[in-house]
Amino acid sequence: MSALRMTARTTWRPGPAARGGLLAACFAVAFFGPELFSEATVRTLMMATVMGLVALGLNLMMGYAGQLALGHVFFYGAAAYVTGILAVEGTSTNLFALLAAGIAVAVLAALVTGIPGLRLSRWALVITSFFLVELMPSLVDLWPEKTGGLAGLVGIPRISLGGTPLETADLYRVAVVLLFLWLLFQRAFVYSAYGRILAVLRHDEVQLQAVGVSPYRLKLVCYLLSAVPAALAGVMIATLDGLVTYEAFGFDTVILVLAAVILGGQRTLYGPLLGALILVYAQQETLSLQNYTLLGYGAFLVLAAILLPRGLVGTAIERLPRWRTPYLIDAGERGERAAAALGPEQPAALTVCGAAKRFGGNQALGGVELTAEPGAITALIGPNGSGKTTMLNSVSGFARLDEGSVTLGTTELAGSASAKIARSGVGRTFQTPSVPAGLTVREAVSVAAFAGRRAGLISTVLRLPRWRAEERAIAARAADVLDELGLGAVADEQALDLPLGRKRLLEIARAVAMRPALLLLDEPASGLSPDETERLGHLLRRLAGEGTTVLLVEHNMDLVLGNADTVFVLASGRMIASGPPEQVANDPGVLSVYLGAETTDEDEVIA
């Protein structure tokens, strides 16, 4: 009996019902706040709700997308001013109309600042968003007849619902409902294919492009979405006291929101809310020390960052890993699920003509010709520095050719962006494997399917059947590739914890899970055990059998000579030989240039 209880205790993991129940309980307590708490407490809760919404927006951008942006307080202010102006001028006090107007203005401001800010550099967004906050008083002062100028906009009537102006308690309840609706949206968003791909964005933009996703577009989508909760907060705050002043949207608020995210825990769903609650409560309790507010928030920010780098909620989740929400639907046991197809939907040949690439005075590629056929493994070998990686980079768009063309089937690839090339059916691995933090092996492989998914944002957050079917298909494909490479047993371990050789296998699995028409592998066997190398050879043969065009750059001659159908040999950027493995292995030019200058004994060289 006690053994049974022990098992139950050690394996219990909170399912969706337990998580949902906890969230519903928190919602109920917050919603019935006016019945449960004093008026002053409800006001504190209202302010925490509003600041929590802004902090949730900041966390989506800073925590989940990994981009520091300070503009959310401006979006919050812009929505508040628009709400105030529309209400004062009598255009509308209707809740839904004001929410629509507030969101539209905030998203427009995010679009106008996000496009240049995200296009330029990492710091450009910080600067443009910082500039926005700085701009607020000047903007307000430009139209004093509408905004009330620096004195503030006063006499704003209450928001109405069904024609009835909302009492303070009801306004608070509406804010709580909006907060929970946003939380449900954000939870569905971050625990989905979007969350997995954001982990890659935070980690390495090159990897993101390699799976066909444009970092710029992904960041812009996040920035626009992150403006929405800030706008909800702005609409709610505008009519609470019937007053809007630019001072409420200055640097004190920026620091408060930033501190709330850091203290509560970046990249946690509920952390920013907890941080906002603590800081707003502390602020209300120390009103007499108002002059020191900024100093206080700053101190909180520094202390939290040093003592609790993962924040309160982040630290708690670290200690209770079973509460970590999984990203992926289970694919089922191997015996139960149908074998996933790994080959491409449309096989295509690779043709490289006259490829030339120069780095300063160094001619890395000098007019190279190469073809790789579907259903075959083509190897590209050559001594160090002969131009093999440059060739793979040129095909996959990570390097731009000076001259020449690269076609896959009938599609010209040269000159296109790497993410677009990946979407055209080119999967690749890199010499140095790089795996994102925070994802399991299975999840890290499944990011391969992001660019090709058909379920959009709405299907994803509403968990519609189309999304469910796609997630199952992704999970099945990931599981199949992992089994092929002998990683099935570690599928649920953290990808970052794998040893180097297995990280390389993971990267191969991810590229294969894209079902690319052309698979480019850059020294995939380096660091693998003989057993793992054999499995890799087996997988490559299976892929070729299913119609994939495999281009393999490799120094491991067992893998090359044992599996390749055709071998191309590069030396100093020029193709010096090509043909079946046994012909290339006996080519005297290859033996002297590549395989070992003075010896011509083939057996010795191959050994």
Ligand SMILES: Nc1ncnc2c1ncn2[C@@H]1O[C@H](COP(=O)(O)OP(=O)(O)OP(=O)(O)O)[C@@H](O)[C@H]1O
């Ligand atoms: N980004 C770059 N900037 C300058 N030179 C480069 C760059 N990338 C490659 N090169 C040079 O181009 C030549 C070809 O390099 P490349 O990495 O393609 O060779 P490789 O055959 O892949 O070598 P290895 O087997 O060591 O990986 C080398 O002389 C290298 O120094």
